[in-house]
Amino acid sequence: xxxxxxxxxxxxxxxxxxxxxxxxxxxxxxxxxxxxxxxxxxxxxxxxxxxxxxxxxxxxxxxxxxxxxxxxxxxxxxxxxxxxxxxxxxxxxxxxxxxxxxxxxxxxxxxxxxxxxxxxxxxxxxxxxxxxxxxxxxxxxxxxxxxxxxxxxxxxxxxxxxxxxxxxxxxxxxxxxxxxxxxxxxxxxxxxxxxxxxxxxxxxxxxxxxxxxxxxxxxxxxxxxxxxxxxxxxxxxxxxxxxxxxxxxxxxxxxxxxxxxxxxxxxxxxxxxxxxxxxxxxxxxxxxxxxxxxxxxxxxxxxxxxxxxxxxxxxxxxxxxxxxxxxxxxxxxxxxxxxxxxxxxxxxxxxxx
Amino acid sequence: xxxxxxxxxxxxxxxxxxxxxxxxxxxxxxxxxxxxxxxxxxxxxxxxxxxxxxxxxxxxxxxxxxxxxxxxxxxxxxxxxxxxxxxxxxxxxxxxxxxxxxxxxxxxxxxxxxxxxxxxxxxxxxxxxxxxxxxxxxxxxxxxxxxxxxxxxxxxxxxxxxxxxxxxxxxx
Numbered sequence: 001x002x003x004x005x006x007x008x009x010x011x012x013x014x015x016x017x018x019x020x021x022x023x024x025x026x027x028x029x030x031x032x033x034x035x036x037x038x039x040x041x042x043x044x045x046x047x048x049x050x051x052x053x054x055x056x057x058x059x060x061x062x063x064x065x066x067x068x069x070x071x072x073x074x075x076x077x078x079x080x081x082x083x084x085x086x087x088x089x090x091x092x093x094x095x096x097x098x099x100x101x102x103x104x105x106x107x108x109x110x111x112x113x114x115x116x117x118x119x120x121x122x123x124x125x126x127x128x129x130x131x132x133x134x135x136x137x138x139x140x141x142x143x144x145x146x147x148x149x150x151x152x153x154x155x156x157x158x159x160x161x162x163x164x165x166x167x168x169x170x171x172x173x174x175x176x177x178x179x180x181x182x183x184x185x186x187x188x189x190x191x192x193x194x195x196x197x198x199x200x201x202x203x204x205x206x207x208x209x210x211x212x213x214x215x216x217x218x219x220x221x222x223x224x225x226x227x228x229x230x231x232x233x234x235x236x237x238x239x240x241x242x243x244x245x246x247x248x249x250x251x252x253x254x255x256x257x258x259x260x261x262x263x264x265x266x267x268x269x270x271x272x273x274x275x276x277x278x279x280x281x282x283x284x285x286x287x288x289x290x291x292x293x294x295x296x297x298x299x300x301x302x303x304x305x306x307x308x309x310x311x312x313x314x315x316x317x318x319x320x321x322x323x324x325x326x327x328x329x330x331x332x333x334x335x336x337x338x339x340x341x342x343x344x345x346x347x348x349x350x351x352x353x
Numbered sequence: 354x355x356x357x358x359x360x361x362x363x364x365x366x367x368x369x370x371x372x373x374x375x376x377x378x379x380x381x382x383x384x385x386x387x388x389x390x391x392x393x394x395x396x397x398x399x400x401x402x403x404x405x406x407x408x409x410x411x412x413x414x415x416x417x418x419x420x421x422x423x424x425x426x427x428x429x430x431x432x433x434x435x436x437x438x439x440x441x442x443x444x445x446x447x448x449x450x451x452x453x454x455x456x457x458x459x460x461x462x463x464x465x466x467x468x469x470x471x472x473x474x475x476x477x478x479x480x481x482x483x484x485x486x487x488x489x490x491x492x493x494x495x496x497x498x499x500x501x502x503x504x505x506x507x508x509x510x511x512x513x514x515x516x517x518x519x520x521x522x523x524x525x
Contacts, residue, residue, distance in 0.1 A: 118404055124415075132422075
């Protein structure tokens with residue numbers, strides 16, 4: 001039994017890792033296609049049918065480019081930077097429940113890699129580490145533009161982490177648990193957290209954009225003022241790693257938003273569907289498989305939203321960014337906590353007498 | 354299993370902590386300090402205190418060390434940082450003596466410490482879980498918890514006061 005579970009977990013973690021990489025790879029393709037659609041162009045259409053092999057061609061090109069390390073750069077940290085960025089990005093999908101349970105024969109398989117009871121804190125911790133890859137890489141390049149990009153990244157991430165944590169607290173007050181699996185289970189059917197936490201979701205969404213360094217918060221790499229920001233000196237696959245880590249971060253941020261606010265793998269009338277089958281095991285499995293599909297549909301919807309915003313909005317100015325984070329989002333998040341607390345107390349007062 | 358893991362993490366912690374002190378480049382020191390926090394978090398997990406482990410990473414590795422690195426990057430910008438730790442032979446001797454004295458004090462203080470031996474029959478292994486920790490904080494240790502909150506508020510207000518721009522000062 002134990003060895004079966006161990007092998008299953010190993011395969012599952014590998015699968016999740018592979019899926020994150022695959023989605024990140026094809027995010028680059030869809031980013032360009034969506035950009036092309038918004039700007040009334042065609043987009044990549046040469047490599048393969050509809051340009052579907054474009055990500056492979058891009059990766060091949062990056063691999064064959066010259067591996068360049070600046071002469072006065074700190075070599076160890078210069079190589080370590082993209083590695084850290086990639087590692088941290090790939091770590092966070094471990095605690096996300098992509099589905100409910102599959103029952104095969106006697107065994108029940110949970111569709112979650114590690115079900116820890118501090119899942120939300122784990123995500124938060126990994127997110128807060130994400131900035132090291134950027135900072136170390138930017139500093140090690142020994143280039144003022146890279147350093148400025150790194151410093152912008154650090155101050156931006158620290159500023160928006162606070163508002164992000166505060167907006168999460170309201171969700172935790174509702175759910176009473178730090179486990180993402182429990183939070184997902186509580187949103188069964190159409191009972192999603194977004195109905196109770198619209199303001200919290202908005203704050204979390206904005207902070208997710210800031211934490212993944214996406215437009216309108218891509219100041220660390222704003223090419224107009226900083227050339228390329230923290231990855232100015234990077235070439236070849238080391239640059240590819242940075243860009244790739246950004247797409248994995250988008251995938252994970254989308255998955256976290258879908259889990260926390262949009263009901264994870266739950267969809268309306270899932271209980272009716274489950275009860276429609278005579279065999280409870282078959283019903284459970286069908287609902288789970290549909291749920292996994294629904295979860296990924298939600299994730300793709302969020303990834304699309306990330307891209308939509310990128311090609312619609314211009315970039316913030318640096319002082320606007322700081323003002324939004326500290327003067328608007330944090331007070332709003334605290335207000336949200338107060339409102340949620342008041343709401344819970346009122347609900348308890350009226351329902352429990 | 355747990356015991357060998359403990360010894361592995363303990364030796365790793367010590368190695369990283371020593372590297373923090375002997376690394377010549379201050380940026381390396383900070384990176385080793387971050388690694389030290391990670392290995393300490395591993396100890397917390399071995400002790401079944403997952404909440405402490407996560408908070409240790411979030412607060413120390415995720416926020417405070419980023420600020421350390423931030424400041425160091427500003428100080429060292431553009432310069433070759435190799436060999437910043439210099440000193441005459443006298444300061445080295447003074448440092449060794451001071452460190453040795455501190456070590457003696459620590460040994461003397463730890464000499465009479467009795468380690469707690471919880472009764473296995475009544476000991477609750479789930480005591481470090483986040484639910485239990487929260488209950489204890491909000492019942493048994495309510496006053497210290499609130500006092501710490503007030504202390505944080507005071508320091509936050511102080512930081513805002515220091516960082517505030519005076520009237521007439523240039524805005525960017």
